[in-house]
Amino acid sequence: MSAPNKSYDPVEVEALKPEVVEQARDEALAAFAAAADLDELKQAKVAHTGDRSPLSLANREIGALPPQAKAAAGKLIGQARGAVNQALAKRQVELEAERDARVLVEEAVDVTLPYGRVPRGARHPLTTLAERIEDTFVAMGYQVASGPEVEAEWLNFDALNLHADHPARSMQDTFFVEAPDGSADSGMVLRTQTSPVQIRAMLAGEPPLYAVSPGRVYRTDELDATHTPVFRQVEAIAVDEGITFGHLKGTIEVLVEKLIGGGLELRWRPSYFPFTEPSAEIDLQCFVCRGASVGNPDRPCRTCSSEGWIELGGCGVVNPRVLVAAGIDPSRYSGFAFGLGLERILMNRHNVADMRDMVEGDVRFTLPFGMEI
Amino acid sequence: MRVPLSWLREYVDLPAGETGRDVAARLVRAGLEVETVEQLGTDVKGPLVVGEVLSIEELTGFKKPIRHCFVNVGAANGTGEPQEIVCGATNFQVGDKVVVILPGGVLPGPFPISARQTYGHTSAGMICSARELGMGDDHNGIIVLPPEYEPGTDAIELLQLVDEVLDIAVTPDRGYCLSMRGVAREAAAAYGLPLADPALLDVPPANSYGYLVKVADPVGCDRFVARTVTGVDPGAKSPIWLQRRLQKAGIRPVSLAVDITNYVMLEVGQPLHAYDRNRVDGPIQVRRAVEGEELTTLDGVKRKLSAEDLLICDNSGPIGLAGVMGGASTEILDPVVDAETGLATGTTDIIVEAAHFEPVAIARTAKRHKLPSEASKRFERGVDPEAARAAAQRAVDLLVLIAGGTAEAGVTDIAAPHPVRTIPIDADLPDRVAGAEYGRETVTRRLQEVGCTVVGTDVLEVTPPSWRPDLTDPYDLAEEVIRLEGYDNVPARMPVTPPGRGLSEAQRFHRRVGVALAGAGYVEINAYPFVGDASFDALGLEADDARRRTVKLVNPLNDAEPALRTTLLPGLLGALRRNVGRGNTDLALFETGTVFLPKAEPKVAPRLPVDRRPTEEQLAELNAALPDQPRRVAVALTGERLPSGWWGKGAPSGWADAVEAARVVAAAAGVELTVRQAQYAPWHPGRCAELLVGEEVVGHAGELHPRVVKALHLPERTSAMELDLDLLFEDGRRVSGPPVSAYPVATQDVALIVDAAVHAADVEAALREGAGELLESLRLFDVFTGEQAGAGKKSLAYTLRFRATDRTLTADEASAAREAAVAVAAERTGAVLRGA
Ligand SMILES: [Zn+2]
Numbered sequence A: 001m002s003a004p005n006k007s008y009d010p011v012e013v014e015a016l017k018p019e020v021v022e023q024a025r026d027e028a029l030a031a032f033a034a035a036a037d038l039d040e041l042k043q044a045k046v047a048h049t050g051d052r053s054p055l056s057l058a059n060r061e062i063g064a065l066p067p068q069a070k071a072a073a074g075k076l077i078g079q080a081r082g083a084v085n086q087a088l089a090k091r092q093v094e095l096e097a098e099r100d101a102r103v104l105v106e107e108a109v110d111v112t113l114p115y116g117r118v119p120r121g122a123r124h125p126l127t128t129l130a131e132r133i134e135d136t137f138v139a140m141g142y143q144v145a146s147g148p149e150v151e152a153e154w155l156n157f158d159a160l161n162l163h164a165d166h167p168a169r170s171m172q173d174t175f176f177v178e179a180p181d182g183s184a185d186s187g188m189v190l191r192t193q194t195s196p197v198q199i200r201a202m203l204a205g206e207p208p209l210y211a212v213s214p215g216r217v218y219r220t221d222e223l224d225a226t227h228t229p230v231f232r233q234v235e236a237i238a239v240d241e242g243i244t245f246g247h248l249k250g251t252i253e254v255l256v257e258k259l260i261g262g263g264l265e266l267r268w269r270p271s272y273f274p275f276t277e278p279s280a281e282i283d284l285q286c287f288v289c290r291g292a293s294v295g296n297p298d299r300p301c302r303t304c305s306s307e308g309w310i311e312l313g314g315c316g317v318v319n320p321r322v323l324v325a326a327g328i329d330p331s332r333y334s335g336f337a338f339g340l341g342l343e344r345i346l347m348n349r350h351n352v353a354d355m356r357d358m359v360e361g362d363v364r365f366t367l368p369f370g371m372e373i
Numbered sequence B: 001m002r003v004p005l006s007w008l009r010e011y012v013d014l015p016a017g018e019t020g021r022d023v024a025a026r027l028v029r030a031g032l033e034v035e036t037v038e039q040l041g042t043d044v045k046g047p048l049v050v051g052e053v054l055s056i057e058e059l060t061g062f063k064k065p066i067r068h069c070f071v072n073v074g075a076a077n078g079t080g081e082p083q084e085i086v087c088g089a090t091n092f093q094v095g096d097k098v099v100v101i102l103p104g105g106v107l108p109g110p111f112p113i114s115a116r117q118t119y120g121h122t123s124a125g126m127i128c129s130a131r132e133l134g135m136g137d138d139h140n141g142i143i144v145l146p147p148e149y150e151p152g153t154d155a156i157e158l159l160q161l162v163d164e165v166l167d168i169a170v171t172p173d174r175g176y177c178l179s180m181r182g183v184a185r186e187a188a189a190a191y192g193l194p195l196a197d198p199a200l201l202d203v204p205p206a207n208s209y210g211y212l213v214k215v216a217d218p219v220g221c222d223r224f225v226a227r228t229v230t231g232v233d234p235g236a237k238s239p240i241w242l243q244r245r246l247q248k249a250g251i252r253p254v255s256l257a258v259d260i261t262n263y264v265m266l267e268v269g270q271p272l273h274a275y276d277r278n279r280v281d282g283p284i285q286v287r288r289a290v291e292g293e294e295l296t297t298l299d300g301v302k303r304k305l306s307a308e309d310l311l312i313c314d315n316s317g318p319i320g321l322a323g324v325m326g327g328a329s330t331e332i333l334d335p336v337v338d339a340e341t342g343l344a345t346g347t348t349d350i351i352v353e354a355a356h357f358e359p360v361a362i363a364r365t366a367k368r369h370k371l372p373s374e375a376s377k378r379f380e381r382g383v384d385p386e387a388a389r390a391a392a393q394r395a396v397d398l399l400v401l402i403a404g405g406t407a408e409a410g411v412t413d414i415a416a417p418h419p420v421r422t423i424p425i426d427a428d429l430p431d432r433v434a435g436a437e438y439g440r441e442t443v444t445r446r447l448q449e450v451g452c453t454v455v456g457t458d459v460l461e462v463t464p465p466s467w468r469p470d471l472t473d474p475y476d477l478a479e480e481v482i483r484l485e486g487y488d489n490v491p492a493r494m495p496v497t498p499p500g501r502g503l504s505e506a507q508r509f510h511r512r513v514g515v516a517l518a519g520a521g522y523v524e525i526n527a528y529p530f531v532g533d534a535s536f537d538a539l540g541l542e543a544d545d546a547r548r549r550t551v552k553l554v555n556p557l558n559d560a561e562p563a564l565r566t567t568l569l570p571g572l573l574g575a576l577r578r579n580v581g582r583g584n585t586d587l588a589l590f591e592t593g594t595v596f597l598p599k600a601e602p603k604v605a606p607r608l609p610v611d612r613r614p615t616e617e618q619l620a621e622l623n624a625a626l627p628d629q630p631r632r633v634a635v636a637l638t639g640e641r642l643p644s645g646w647w648g649k650g651a652p653s654g655w656a657d658a659v660e661a662a663r664v665v666a667a668a669a670g671v672e673l674t675v676r677q678a679q680y681a682p683w684h685p686g687r688c689a690e691l692l693v694g695e696e697v698v699g700h701a702g703e704l705h706p707r708v709v710k711a712l713h714l715p716e717r718t719s720a721m722e723l724d725l726d727l728l729f730e731d732g733r734r735v736s737g738p739p740v741s742a743y744p745v746a747t748q749d750v751a752l753i754v755d756a757a758v759h760a761a762d763v764e765a766a767l768r769e770g771a772g773e774l775l776e777s778l779r780l781f782d783v784f785t786g787e788q789a790g791a792g793k794k795s796l797a798y799t800l801r802f803r804a805t806d807r808t809l810t811a812d813e814a815s816a817a818r819e820a821a822v823a824v825a826a827e828r829t830g831a832v833l834r835g836a
Helices: A018-034 A038-049 A054-064 A069-108 A125-139 A169-170 A193-206 A245-259 A320-325 A342-350 A356-360 A363-369 B020-029 B181-190 B240-248 B257-267 B359-368 B374-381 B385-403 B430-435 B440-450 B474-485 B505-519 B533-538 B568-583 B616-625 B653-670 B706-711 B760-774 B809-830
Strands: A150-152 A187-188 A209-218 A230-240 A264-272 A276-285 A308-318 A336-343 B002-005 B033-040 B048-059 B066-073 B083-087 B096-099 B117-120 B121-123 B163-169 B211-217 B221-230 B272-276 B284-288 B294-296 B302-304 B310-314 B317-321 B350-357 B406-415 B422-427 B454-456 B457-463 B588-594 B631-638 B640-644 B674-677 B682-691 B696-704 B721-723 B746-755 B775-786 B791-804
Touching: A018 A038, A018 A054, A018 A069, A038 A054, A038 A069, A054 B033, A125 A230, A125 A245, A125 A342, A125 A363, A150 B616, A150 B682, A193 A209, A193 A230, A193 A320, A193 A336, A193 B317, A209 B631, A230 A245, A230 A342, A245 A264, A245 A276, A264 B020, A264 B674, A264 B721, A276 A336, A276 A342, A276 A363, A276 B474, A308 A320, A308 A342, A308 B240, A320 A336, A336 A342, B002 B240, B020 B033, B020 B181, B020 B775, B066 B302, B083 B121, B163 B505, B211 B406, B221 B385, B221 B588, B240 B257, B257 B272, B257 B374, B257 B385, B272 B653, B284 B317, B284 B350, B294 B317, B310 B359, B350 B359, B350 B385, B359 B809, B385 B406, B422 B430, B422 B474, B430 B474, B440 B454, B440 B457, B440 B474, B454 B533, B505 B631, B533 B568, B533 B706, B568 B588, B568 B631, B631 B653, B653 B682, B653 B696, B653 B721, B674 B760, B682 B721, B696 B706, B746 B760, B746 B809, B760 B791, B760 B809, B791 B809
Parallel strands: B211 B284
Antiparallel strands: A150 A187, A209 A230, A230 A336, A264 A276, A276 A308, A308 A336, B002 B163, B033 B163, B048 B066, B048 B096, B066 B083, B117 B121, B221 B350, B221 B406, B272 B350, B284 B310, B294 B302, B310 B317, B422 B457, B454 B457, B588 B631, B631 B721, B674 B682, B682 B696, B696 B721, B746 B791, B775 B791
């Protein structure tokens, strides 16, 4: 850079004359405004702000000015360049926005196109229903217990107070396992109920015992709309000091509220099961018609067959003989037990009309249930 | 037990307006399972009247006999003129009293009746059969009434058509409710009304001149009452009221003697048997059968007897299966009516048996001979032994009343001594069982209502009634009190449970498997576990394949599938085929469940005692007899795994998906799965993967053998996987968080040429080992065979990513690691760097 020239007057320098600077500024502003796209703007930018642009060249002249002239010239050029850069940035933003808007429009797609790339799966509703019931009990402090499906007769019958000639034993149509000699005396059956799991749980340790046992059970029924030879039960048992029939009622009320909903009446019918005494069948007020269909042919109800009640399951206070067989002192402990048929609950809770749908494995039935029930 | 409401009212004075439904509701709350309340006669509309047949003209020229009749219906038709009726039945004659429905009436159907022209005559009404009136399924022509009824009398009332019938399913503990007497007792308690007990009869005491009976087995038969009625009119018929009660209770009227025994059985619950005294040879004996003895029962079947069968015998041998069914040889004879005199000949002298047999003996005999009878059903569940005398008396009275016989003075009554059963019960036991406060007075009152005798204060000494053999311990009594007080009135409360431990690790794992597979697009199914030889043949299992050793059922639903599955595949592939058959073509199914593997030496599971806890040894023996029942998971795939669509081509499912499903499950288990080439049925010998954890084989996956696909009618290239979940599960697993390095990654690609037979898994394992700790990940991104790879060779291209935890790797370090990896691969698998 040249040394300061004391006699140098900016007005005398052509490039630093205010009207020239203003003209250069205005030309720049006009060029930016006229740029139709980002490419043109880029060219205008080079022309008006680049090293060879008039304002850059003028700026260089300032260095040669005498100190007293530098400030004024600097201010003049600075203001002009500020205005130019500002206009450039503004135009840049405008043009980018224009371009983006255009590109995004061009890139638009039909987002309603179906996309089945990843096929969906589903869990069987009986599985998820069992888990839901398990979770309700686990939240109450129960453990989940399980046992074998081919079970000893002693556990499936005898220990449950069903001796060999008990009439109730013929009520259950049992699959018998073949003995080594080909006879039916293997002492084993396909379990007809999940109750043997309760005996196993009781044999496993001292009370308190709170257990829920879901599982597959077997009876020799032919498959039809309301029967299947292989079906699922969930049973629960509580053995502790001072357990009463009232505790059974309270527990089932909680389960029903969680599973079906609140505000429904329960009906407790005395019944007979060898392993409980007293025994009861539980009916749930029909949650569809709430009894309005009873004796009212104009308003038939499919869910309860216009009976007003839905059979939920059987229950009772554990028969002391069962406690004895499981090695629990009935003078100290008492218990309750109950069992529910999962297929029936699924039919009622989810309007499934035909039990065969749960058995056949048609994906059209299972898929809508998804991962949770 | 079918209970006509009109009959029930004979023993309990129920409120007049009480309907069948009302009574049913009360009985249900007391523990009787009322299945239905049938409305009888609501679909019959009169005029339905008694008619007297005045004339019969047989019409000819029709395909069947047709009668043109005139019937006197009294004033019922408004004119008093004979009613002209055309009738298709022929079991009546002039002078008979019949049941006529007149025009304007309606029969069940509904069939409105009007005068019409038929067979060339006017028919103004109809002569009715029992079935047409909805009285029963008897169709032996029209009803012929006893002669004493006046023409024109209303027959709806006469035939007691209008009634309600409660159908009660009686649980095994309530045998006494298989009688009107028992149900009436429950109704009386439910309404708080007195019971008119039909078994409270004046009965003459036993004496020595009744029919001679010897009971050789007082355990099997602890009561035997025999009474004799002589001079019975063999032609006597059951009166309408008796027939109607039987019909409503669901028992078909047969003949007077049989009807009376059935009637008394329904009334007091005591099964009776009637013998033709003149056909019984000498004294009656009760004894067990001798193996090989034979008896022809009433149903005409000749039966081989077993030494356990309890028999009624005379000098000729067996004459009845005690408590189950009588014999043909001493049966009451069908009357033979002399056409000229109208007099009937047949059985005139009858022995009535009212006995009490041991429930188990009867149950076994009925089961053994497949003869569940009304009698055996009652004996099995317990009959009131004290009702035998009254029941016999009731039958004698009815025979005398209806058939004009004479009751002989001899009364046989053999009774084994019965100890009085007294049960001590803490007066507060019902309170403790229910969790309610009844108090001693209520407990005592309720037990008395049941029929018990109760004495005592804090401890009650309770003697149950003879008809309640089911009441044997204090809890039985507590149940009676709680039941009668109403379960609805027991206050509900929650037990205080100890802190819960949640699901076990294994349970959480089983859930994860289902969630993972469903998340990977698989749909869960639940197949039946029943299989047969054909299932294994279709899978192409060798004759000595371990999976052909099965646990078998004695009584399978289907004889072709008598065994339990040893693999999940038959059921799963069955479901796959069913889906395909229904047009669901792109399928990925899974199932989890147990298989049943017989023990090497099958044993019998012992029958342990129930009066105490079995010992650990006994339980171990019991468990050791059970087959192994491991839990498995299986998948099956067909069709497109990834569908084609506007985004491009999809991908068919195949062996790799099946193997990947195993990896999904292994990931859920948190274990490393090793895959090895194998040959194992039912898989394609070149496309079968053996799945291992460590050195243990846990399952197989791949494409099914084409022969299997064909045999099972599956789509080509169907793939499947089966894994043992128990072997996969490892309790107490805990993942250590790995260090995550923030230094940059160094990526190196290698392309290796190996023999085509070399397994990618081996190459990968060698690369990993050689690459050492710096290797972060390794990915096979290309496989090809062909000219470029060379004959019998294949090219495997990998991306190796290296990274250190404490520094940025230099290019030299990364290259060295890569070379080390290649070196080990070369040594182990003969791999050569492509282009080298
Ligand atoms: Zn309803």
